[in-house]
Amino acid sequence: MSRRRYHDSDDEYDHRQAKRFRRSNNEPKQIEDRLESLIFRVGEKSSSSLETNLEKLAGVLQADIPNYKQKILDTLYNSVTLLPFKVSIYSTLIGLLNAKNYKSGEEFVNMAVANLEQDLMKGQFEPALIKVRLLADMVNAHVISSTPIMIMFSSFVGVTKEPDIPQARSDWFVYAVLSALPWVGRQLFKEKGEDLANLMSSIDSYIKRRKKPYLSSLYTWKEKIYPPQEDYLDCLWQQIKDLKSNGWKERYLHRPYRAFDDILVNAFDHTFPIVTIPHHDDDVIYPLPKVTFRLIKQEAESETVHCVERYIMEESIRTIMKSMYKNRKECASRLLSLPSRSRLSLYDTIIETIFSDLFTLPKSVFPELFTSSLLIELCKSEPTVVPKVLAEATGILYDRVDIMNVTCVHRFASWFSYHLSNFQYKWSWNDWEDCLNQESSPKRRFVSEVLEKCVRLAYFDRIVEIITEPLVQLLPPEPSPKCKFERSDAESTDPAVNLAQQLFTAFKAKKSPEEVIEVLESAKTSLFADDEDEYAKTAAEVLVQCVLSIGQKSISHATSGITKFKTVFKAIIKGGDEQIICLNSMFSVWERNIQILELLLDKMLRLEIIEPSSVINWLLSRDMLGSFQRFFVWNIVHHCLRKCSKRLRIAKRQLQDVKEKFSACSNSEDTTDEERSKLSNAVDNLSDEVYNAYQKQKEVFLILFQRFIIILNDHLYRREQDQSSPWLSFALEKLKEVMHMYYEEVFSYKETLEQLLFTSETDSRILRVFTDFCSLRD
Known part of the structure; x- marks a missing residue:
């Protein structure tokens, strides 16, 4: 390894500058910041080779270890955690430090093991995977011996023999082992060949006895396709077997430690005690199973379906996305700079992996907005290649809409409409005219939803100009309100019309909410002869119609009107029946502009005028x-469910904070009895708030599933012979979607649901959705 002085002034990682910095400024904080920057940025684009930069950085860190050892070790550890796609770079750097300072290497290993145990104890499984991979890769850098890694892997696989545990627990520990083998398998094969063979045999036995009743509920495609959709663990097992058949050699990973073999081989490697695996706890939520997603046909597809390079490439793409999801430009740049050293196309694999995460069930891996903005950035960064690959993928997705899971169709429509809005809505629209051939087909519904979302993102006339003439019939009506009551001086015998005129007059006179309530109370006697039921129904409808009528100019006018007359709404809309009348009235006004309807509903929910x-x-x-299959219905359903969950989370967090303060005050002699009493009362009040939020959330879920069962039973009764109708398939998939997207909440009510709704008397098709859902954690 060359020891020449470094003279490239263009290098971003100028270690001479770091030395000058230390000579010219002795402030520890500035030196620590500089060291942190050097460690975080190693491996970035540079005019020097990675190996050269690693060697020089190791020298700089070695010189500073006597004074800044803890800072250096902490930064190295944090770098691996935040930038896991650089794991081999940091393994090499740690190896070089270990070769010169055995004690530092030992401390780093102990830190990594301790943090791994802490992650397992807290149920933080994503960070734990990073630690397992780091420990495994440090075997290649001669920081850790192969013996403790082999013992750790064997103890992980030993979890599969624990009695009475959910399969999700044993799945994760087996996955942790398999996911690390591409990095360390070759070294273990050389040094622990017999132990590795026994480990593989144990894993094979476990894979064969796994049960997968949940698979069909996680499929993106409802019919068999090629390559087939596979359980994620089954697929990874086949890829590891492919790696084994090739002598544990892969052709993708960049391993910088190989350039330093002459240094690292002479270093003393470390061992560590057996990693403590916490006992199973029913409160711990293990990662849910997944299925593989294949979309774009690549060359030699039959050879690459189970090649380990595919897994490594996909894992590299995902680790970059997880690390950089807050910076789409940096994320796109790193993805496009990935090496393409395998039989797989880099661009095809990037697009396929992004869509895989978007269509993951039950929840997308990343927020849809990040996925959409990342694809836009990729298109802009590589305009000659990525748009073509993305267009091909979009075409395949459209061709498969008929067999696509309804939840995935919804995500597809949301992403595509947003993507088009950033590229002037240019698309080969004539290719989609085939959707017009079938009424109520999934393709027709998909195109209709895309066009409706495009109208939201642009405006009606703009979309009419862009699309082909045959597709115009799929556009929603031109957005406009449809008010039942208008201002008029004409007399009427209809009490509702008269009440509306009185309200319009009061609004025009700018009367206060209290005065408007007086107008309504007066009308109860003069117009409805004190008929409470008739008055309550009519007043709720007329009030909503009138307020929305005067606020129809814009969404701000409408929301201001609702806010101003909040007390009036609460005085009139008291129970569930009045709230339903209010909702029907809102829908009749803004049926042609669903976007405004959703915003107004959100406003009324936040003001607690109506309940979820x-x-x-x-x-x-x-x-x-009639609107059951329209996407806006399910947007509102999910909005209500999220609002309930958020309210409960906030209440729990507030209660936890107050409990901690109360505990601290109870142990402090400086706290007065009055302060303790106030905190005690606050704990009691927040406990009641948590209980009420929990009960409201439970009520919403019970109502939701009850309504589902009623609607499905009505359909099955009326169409008993039509066992596979598109409507029935849609409804069952939506039931499945709700259960899966809120699986933590639904599992907490599992016993109640089994006793009240999903009983032995429930139709087998409906009950199957519930039992498959329960199997996710069995």
Whole structure:
């Protein structure tokens, strides 16, 4: 290894500058910041080779270890955690430090093992995987001997023999071992060949006895395709077997430690005690199983389906996305700079992996906005290649819409409409005219939803100009309100019309909410002869219609009106029946502009004029069956469910904070009895708030599943012979979607659901969705 002085002034990682810095400025904080920057940035684009930079950085760190050892070790550890796609770079750097300073290497190993145990104890499985991979890769850098890694792997696989544990627990520990083998398998094969063979045999035995009743509920495609959709662990097992058949040699990973073999081989490697695996706890939520996603046909497809290079490439793409999801430009740049040293196309694999994460069930891996913005950035960064690959992938997805999971169709429509809005809505629209040949087909519904979302993102006339003439019939009506009552001086015998005129007059006179309530109370006697039921129904409808009528100019006018007359709404809309009337009235006004309808619903929910339970009852009522398959219904359903979950989370967090303060005050002699009493009361009040939020959330989920069962039973009763209708398939998939997307909440009500709703008397097709869901954690 060359020891020449470094003179390249263009290098971003100028270690001479770091030395000058230390000579010219002795402030520890500035030196620590500089060291941190050097460590984090190693491996970035540079005019010098990675090996040269690693050697020089190791020299700089070695010189500073006496004074800044803890800072250096902490930064190295944090770098691996935050930038796991550089794991081999940091393994090499740690190896070089270990070769010169055995004690530092030992401390780093102990830190990594301790943090791994802590992650397992807390149920933080994603960070734990990074630590397992780091420990495994440090075997290649001669920091750790192969013996403790082999013992750790064997103890992980030993979890599969624990009695009465969910399969998800044993799956994760087996996955942790398999996911590390591409990095360390070759070294273990050389040094621990017999132990590795026994480990592989144990894993094979476990893979064969696994049960997978949940698989069909996680499929993106409802029919068999090639390459087939596989359970994630089965697929990885086949890829590791492919690695084994090739002598544990892969052709993708860059291993910089190989350039330093003459240095590292003479270093003393470390051992560590057996990693403590916590006992199973029912409160721990293990990662849910997944299925593989294949879309773009690549060359030699039959050879690459189970090649280990595919797994390594996909894992590299995902680790970059997880690390850089807050910076789409940096993320796109790093993805496009990945090496393409395998039989797989880099661009095809990037697009396929991004779509795989977007269509992962039950939840997308990343927020849809990040996925959309990343694809846009990739297209802009490589305009000659990526748009073509993305267009090909989009075409394949459209061709498969008929067999695509309904949840994935929804995500596809959301992504594609947003993507088009950033590229002037240019698309080969004539290719989609085939959707017009079938009424109520999934393709027709998909194109209709895409066009509706495009209208939201642009405006009606713009989309009419862009699309082909045959597709115009799929556009929603031109957005405009449809108010039942208008201002008029004409007399009427209809009490509702008269009440509306009185309200319009009060609004025009700018009367206060209290005065408007007086107008309504007066009308109860003069117009409805104190008929409470008739007055309550009419007043709720007329009030909503009138407020939305005066606020129809813009969304800000409408929301201001609702906010101003909040007390009036609460005085009139008191129970569930009035809330349903309110919702029907809002829908009749803004049926042609769903975007405004959703915003107004959100406003009323935040002001607590209506309850999420009433919204669910309304959306899944017989009156709304005509819109059951429209995506906006499910957007609102999910919005209500998220709002309930958020309210409970906030209440729990507040309660936890107050409990911690109360505990600290109880142990402090400086706290007065009055302060303790206030905190004690706060704990009691927040405990009640948590209980109430939990009960409301439970009520919403119970109503939702009850309405689902009623609607499905009605359909099955009316169409008993039509066992595989598109409507039935859609409804069952939506039931499945709700269960899976909120699996933590639904599992907490599992016993109640089994006793009240999903009983032995429930239709087998509905019950199958629930039992498959329960198997995710069995």
